[in-house]
Amino acid sequence: MESGKVTRIVVIGTGFVGSSYAYALVNQGLGNELILVDINQKKAEGDAMDLNHAVPFGAPMRIWAGDYADCKDADLVVITAGANQRPGETRLDLAGRNAQIFRSIVDQVMESGFNGLFLVATNPVDVLSYATWKFSGLPARRVIGSGTILDTARLRHLLSGAYRVNPQNVHAYIIGEHGDTELPVWSHASIGVRPISEYLKQGIGPSREELDQIFVKVRDAAYHIIERKGATYYAIAMGLARLTRAILNDENSVLTVSTLLSGEYGLEDIYIGVPAVVNRSGVREVVDLNLTEEERKKLHHSAEVLTRVLKNIL
Ligand SMILES: NC(=O)C1=CN([C@@H]2O[C@H](COP(=O)(O)OP(=O)(O)OC[C@H]3O[C@@H](n4cnc5c(N)ncnc54)[C@H](O)[C@@H]3O)[C@@H](O)[C@H]2O)C=CC1
Numbered sequence: 001m002e003s004g005k006v007t008r009i010v011v012i013g014t015g016f017v018g019s020s021y022a023y024a025l026v027n028q029g030l031g032n033e034l035i036l037v038d039i040n041q042k043k044a045e046g047d048a049m050d051l052n053h054a055v056p057f058g059a060p061m062r063i064w065a066g067d068y069a070d071c072k073d074a075d076l077v078v079i080t081a082g083a084n085q086r087p088g089e090t091r092l093d094l095a096g097r098n099a100q101i102f103r104s105i106v107d108q109v110m111e112s113g114f115n116g117l118f119l120v121a122t123n124p125v126d127v128l129s130y131a132t133w134k135f136s137g138l139p140a141r142r143v144i145g146s147g148t149i150l151d152t153a154r155l156r157h158l159l160s161g162a163y164r165v166n167p168q169n170v171h172a173y174i175i176g177e178h179g180d181t182e183l184p185v186w187s188h189a190s191i192g193v194r195p196i197s198e199y200l201k202q203g204i205g206p207s208r209e210e211l212d213q214i215f216v217k218v219r220d221a222a223y224h225i226i227e228r229k230g231a232t233y234y235a236i237a238m239g240l241a242r243l244t245r246a247i248l249n250d251e252n253s254v255l256t257v258s259t260l261l262s263g264e265y266g267l268e269d270i271y272i273g274v275p276a277v278v279n280r281s282g283v284r285e286v287v288d289l290n291l292t293e294e295e296r297k298k299l300h301h302s303a304e305v306l307t308r309v310l311k312n313i314l
């Protein structure tokens, strides 16, 4: 058998999100070694067995339930471990509990000799991406949070319905905290090649008020899903797989990830969701948009809220 380059992905936390992401990887043939780690070893073993039985239907992949030593040769360690929100809880309510879990996880990953990229999805994702960067000592470009990729997908889905256009042709972004203070960047939103501001001027498609209602649905989507089925996982799993593809294929794709700002948007020393170019080295650069005054104020408010939480937990 010919031996090619092995790409190893370790998923830490095989709950709803981690196992859905692992399934997305198998389905999309991303990576050729997939290792599942969970404090609940039996769950990781069960998932590995189940996923291995899916491999004959897809691309070859080696999958096993492993431990932190397996991170040594990993290209990507994806953290989806920790508490999720109970109905009525905000993502920020999880900060203290999940930061403690992250201290032990990131320490153990680094002790293995890991030298790849971290991808973080656990909430509050901006806070925990920052914590992972601090705990690991890795360059910030190699610690990426899923940021507002999911919120951006939710916005594209709803705008796709409102304008009756394929979501692939909806270019609109949510930035800021992945949470209650996030904001839509209407000033840079377009449907196909036409800015939304032109549609508004011409009275085509949703009114300003209807766009505001669409944003509220995006912002509150997780609450509505959690109230109905206890957790959200399929969409974030696809989002994480999308990010994985951008990294492994060295795509230089623009995605709204949580990354360290060092002066962009007038902000520093904060992980927050912004459009950034993602490739094999991680975050190549932040796209520093020229926001309106109102958008900038909202982004700064979001950053202030995150900074307050960070000060409490680190
Ligand atoms: N960034 C995003 O857009 C999204 C983030 N999330 C977040 O993802 C996280 C996971 O959510 P779910 O999968 O629904 O939760 P879950 O409870 O189903 O899974 C969490 C898993 O983490 C494991 N775990 C806990 N402590 C651990 C440790 N110290 N080491 C290893 N494994 C450990 C648990 O055994 C469990 O299997 C939550 O924080 C949730 O809020 C969920 C959806 C979207």
Ligand SMILES: CC(=O)C(=O)O
Binding pocket: 091, 123, 150, 221, 222, 232
């Ligand atoms: C749970 C969560 O963060 C989400 O679905 O957006």
